Amino acid sequence: MIVDERIGAYLALLNADGPPFCEAVRKYAEAEGVPIVRREAESLLKTLICIKKPRRIxxxxxxVGYSAxxxxxxxxxxxxxxxxxxxHKRVICARDNIKKAGKEDVIKLLEGDALEILEKLxxxxxxxxMDAAKGQYAEFFRLCEPLCPQGGIVVCDNVLQEGTLVHSRYLINQRDRTIHSRMREFLQDITHREDFTTTILPVGDGMAVSVKMSPSCK
Ligand SMILES: C[S@@+](CC[C@H](N)C(=O)[O-])C[C@H]1O[C@@H](n2cnc3c(N)ncnc32)[C@H](O)[C@@H]1O
Known part of the structure; x- marks a missing residue:
């Protein structure tokens, strides 16, 4: 946990349950060990959507479709x-959940590697x-750039990696070192760009919120 454990537990309690159908999907995901957005992160996501009022997400x-x-x-x-x-196994489950929720007309699920699909969108x-393979965030972001209009928002989850991101790479397991250094490079990049302004929040597992600037903001 990134913030003090008691504060984290308290904030998680304050974040009210969502609609019953979402809660059932959350319960399923937790029971099956499917990683989904954390409660605190979910309330930030909802708040940003309410502010932005997007046309296309x-x-x-x-x-399994929880955050969608x-x-x-x-x-x-x-x-x-x-x-x-x-x-594939998750795609089948997500499709089923989307259908049961009656949201097939507003949620379009594409099966495949995002690195390939993003090129064609x-x-x-x-x-x-952005909530997929953490070692690929830089690549995802690069592919999302042309899809994001000025004023558009990009939210990246799990960027602080349980707080281990601030540890020296020598304290990180050998197998996690590549992700650790890639995430550091990614955060360095998105916080120093001229075309996006970014804030990194210690919410959930760390969330980066980037807004594509219009020339008048620079
Ligand atoms: C943390 S889970 C997503 C949780 C979901 N956003 C939620 O909160 O309900 C990450 C998912 O990304 C998928 N994933 C990882 N790399 C991917 C890629 N390159 N293309 C498409 N999906 C990918 C994984 O299979 C996994 O199901």
Whole structure:
């Protein structure tokens, strides 16, 4: 936990349960060990969507559809979500959850590797939620750039990696070192760009919120 454990537990309690259907999907995910957005992160996501009122949302990393369903509950009328997942077993489960929730007309699930799908996507997405392979964030972000209009928001989850991101790389397990250094490079990059302004929040497992600037903001 990034923040003090008691504060984290208290904040998690304050973040009220969502609609019953989402809660059932959350319960399933937790029981099956499927990683989904944390409670504190979920309330930030919902708040940002309520502020932004996007027209098209893009999500990278559907898992079983929890966050897509959650976002669909607070997005404005007319908004659509495109979500990408590569793990077939999860795609089947997510499709089923989306169908049961009656959201097939607003949530479009694309199966495959986001690195390939993002290259082919057309149009603009004014809200992008990145929640897939942490070692690929730089590449995802590069591919999302042309899809994101000025004023568009990109939210990246799990960027502080349980707080281990601030540890020296020598304290990190050998097998996690590549992700550790890639995430550090990614955060260094997105916090120093001229075309995006970014804040990194110690919410959940760490969330980076980037806004594509219009020339008048620079
Ligand atoms: C943390 S889970 C997503 C959780 C989901 N956003 C939620 O909160 O309900 C990350 C998902 O990204 C998927 N994933 C990882 N790398 C991917 C890639 N390159 N393309 C598509 N999906 C990917 C994984 O299979 C996994 O199901």
């Amino acid at each position: 893009l999500e990278i990393g559907t898992a 369903l959650l976002m669909s509950e607070c997005m404005p009328p007319g908004c659509e979500i495109t979500t990408i997942e590569s793990y 057309e149009g603009e997405f004014d809200f992008i939620f």
